[in-house]
Amino acid sequence: MTILDTPPSPTPARLLDTNGVGRLLDALREGGYEVIGPTVRDRAIVYDTIGNVADLPAGWTDRQDAGQYRLERRDDHALFGYAVGPHSWKRYLQPPATTLWRARRTDDSFEVETVADEAPSRFAFVGVRACELHAMRIQDRVLDGDQEPDPVYHARRNDAFIVAVNCAQAGGTCFCVSMETGPGADGGFDICLTELVEPDRHVFVAVSGSVRGQEMLDVTEPATAGPDDVRKAEAVVERTAASMGRSLDTRGIHDLLLSNPEHPRWDDVAARCLTCANCTMVCPTCFCTSVDDLTDVSGQVAERVRRWDSCFTMEHSYLHGGSVRASARSRYRQWLTHKLATWLDQFGTSGCVGCGRCITWCPVGIDLTEEVRAIRDTQPTGTRSGGSDGRT
Amino acid sequence: MARAHRKPRLAVWKFASCDGCQLSLLDCEDELLAVAGAVEIAYFPEASRAMVRGPYDISLVEGSVTTPHDAERIQAIRRQSRHLVTIGACATAGGIQALRNFRDITEFVSVVYARPDYIETLATSTPIAHHVSVDFELRGCPISKAQLVEVLSAFIAGRKPVTPAHSVCIECKARGNVCVTVAHGTPCLGPVTHAGCGALCPSYHRGCYGCFGPMESPNTRSLSTRLAALGMTAGDIGRVYRTFNALADPFREESEAHDT
Structure with missing residues (x-):
């Protein structure tokens, strides 16, 4: 059904630098994907179409609390040094409004036409967090189950290429540890990156979670990550897990x-x-x-539009x-x-x-x-x- | 199925207002020919001197009732209208001119007019629904022309218009806007305001001014607590609810709670 069914391949971890991430974005675009990722707009980090690595929020972070979000500068050039923003991938997988069908009046009857989804053929989502991968799995159960799968969701979800990022920083309102959904990605991705920002180097430990992820990673000409790098990547996730902004006791x-x-x-x-x-x-x-069932002013055309409620x-x-x-x-x-x-x-x-x-x-x-x-x-x-x- | 019956007859009426809402009909541009094709525009002095006598199938009423003459005129319009639809904040909530309701009208008249004795006006500005039964109220200052076309299309087809009464926030989020209150600390009435504008002001990084009046279940008290935390004084908060929809009950009550 989706890449979730593909077990992560036991390939060795790789090492990319910022240019390598740039090559990955280029390779995705050249592979026919519409690349969506985090970018700064209106004083927040939102998801939007990104052209190249310069569109990523290098050196930005966020400070979050109940009812409050502030975009702030970091003292380094981390590309993924922030928590999740106001957008979620739902915006692309289950868009805010979709015209489901349209009907036109004919001389003595009417004809129904289905309306093609305007989505690009394939999305690549870059910077997907562990909690968001879990959110996609939850939506899969609701919208893409064996019974009555939603065709709009299914088409958008099925081919989506996912570049996950392990969180290096917990937001002030994060509590994925309580929900057992993060901060490390545990599957459901094609590639997963862990960013290491050190005084003398800025690298990404990359693992693949699918065959196409492995192939895409190879295109970026990565180095092999040493055991030390892998250990540092694990430490990043552990550190994030220990600094959750919120907690929820889910017992019973x-x-x-x-x-x-x-x-x-x-x-x-x-x-x-x-x-x-x-x-x-x-x-x-x-x-x-x-x-919503709508008719035009001439009474000749009717359409059914689905919208977020x-x-x-x-x-x-x-x-x-x-x-x-x-x-x-x-x-x-x-x-x-x-x-x-x-x-x-x-x-x-x-x-x-x-x-x-x-x-x-x-x-x-x-x-x-x-x-x-x-x-x-x-x-x-x-x-x-x-x-x-x-x-x- | 051929529709043999005659086109619905449309009338557009003006009461105390700025004309902006009825101009929305002329502003329809792309849809104007379709509207003109779908209805017989029988009475619309803003657009044409040709006036066809009633009765009318749909009367669009703009403006509020502010004079004794208007109070009589709306009764006559109701009698000759099969469906009466109010358009805009004046007709639906008394408009900005309902600010008079909170003060002494004779004092205003004495200050504003050289010959106050020429002025025959009521002490209040009131919505059309305070005088006659209204079949549908379209919100906004001004109304959205897309919603006006939707209301006309719905009445022509005999269906319910799709004009959701939920908050502006839902339109804002559907557009992908970043919340100006949460991310910028900008006071915004969006959470208590009726949708319809497409979140126009927040899309340009401004707080919502409440032009479409109260949403279906406005919690103005809770929002006011937040507005105060953002630095607004009681006077500011009272005034922000007292604009184009000052007389709409939830906004009126909240503004009165902040009277200083």
């Missing part, structure tokens, strides 16, 4: 949340929640969409007569319990990868790790350390 979280639907904390968070939906827009796994909108839960989840309390509770609890029932994993985007990009800084902690800490004695479902 399924039962904890589902056994507390009337906890007063839901009212507390509802007083702060704007129901603006930013958390769901930036979440790399939130997949909800809505469809959110469980924080009233329309999302609109049934005959009104919205089922009219209050902010019910909408926040729906989001959090789905993300951290019922997702387990539905798809076999948590819906959260610990990337911290929902914390950083909430305009009022609501922190789901804090909300869960508040519910756990005010539990009757005996359930505080979590339930026994063992699913986390």
Whole structure:
């Protein structure tokens, strides 16, 4: 189905310098890929089409906290020295708006035409983090499963070439260690880089995770990484793991949340929640969409457009007569319990990868790790350390 | 299927307003011929002196009610309109001129006009829905011409218009904008404001001014706490809610909470 099924090949680690990364980007483009990666725009590190290595955010980093993101200078020229930004790869795999089909009126009937996806034939995603690889796996289960795979997602996902990067720096809202999704990539990539910035050299330890990854890496004429380099790369990941900005105690979280639907904390968070939906827009796994049926002014053409939706909108839960989840309390509770609890029932994993985007990009800084902690800490004695479902 | 019945008859009415919203119809450019082909533009003084008598299938009403004469006129328009659609912040929320509702109108009149005795005006500026039943309210100061075409298309087809009532933030994120509040510390009303503009101001690194009025479930109180943390004074916060949609209940109540 996807490269996730390809076991990582046991090839030796390679060593690239910045020029080598440049050659990799060139090789991907020459290989027919549209190369998407991190770049600085509007005082943030976003994902966009990148031309060459100069488009990467060399020497930039970010400072993140609840409701706050600031782009800052580093004192070196690291290419990947920052945490995840406001964009996720969802933007490319499940675009914000897609026209699904169009119908035209004919003399006595109508004709339906399918609308071709505007995506380039193949994406190469550069700088994908471990949490984001896990987010893709989660979306694969939702959108690209054996039953009713989504054709738009499938086509965009299937051929995507993935250059992962092991995180060398944890963001202020990161908690991938709690969710067991990072900070080191554990598969699902074609190539994985670990950046080593040292006083006298700036190199990338590269391993391949697929045959095409190995072939692409060979094109960049890499050196062989020594045991010392490999050890340093491992140390980078260990150091990042030890400096997470946030943590989430997931023990028994399924039962904890589902056994507390009337906890007063839901009212507390509802007083702060704007129901603006930013958390769901930036979440790399939130997949909800809505469809609009539109007609043109002449009445000759109709089309169905799918667009990102959110469980924080009233329309999302609109049934005959009104919205089922009219209050902010019910909408926040729906989001959090789905993300951290019922997702387990539905798809076999948590819906959260610990990337911290929902914390950083909430305009009022609501922190789901804090909300869960508040519910756990005010539990009757005996359930505080979590339930026994063992699913986390 | 051939559609034998006559084209719907459209009227465009003006109340207290700047004309910007009805001009959006003339601004449609690419779609204007299609609109003119789909409806009979029966009454639109801004565009044509030719005026066809009612009744009308669709009346677009711009502006708010600010005079006794207007209060009578809207009743007559309602009677001859099958569907009455208000366009813009004035018609839907009283407009910027509803700022008078918070002050003494006689004082304004005495200061502004050389002969106050010539002025016959109401003490308040009120939305059309305060006077007659309204079939659909299109938000915005000014309205989005794409949404206007969508509303006309929907009424012609007999379907519900697609004009989502969620926050501007969703449009911002769909565009791929970087949040101006989180990343720049810029105050922004986007989280409490009705979508429709396509996140115009944040796309140019400005905070949202709330031109489309309150979104479906605005938590203005929580946002105001954040605006204060960003350095806005109580006076600033009161004023930011008191612009084009000052009379819309959630914005009015929030501005009054910050009256100093």
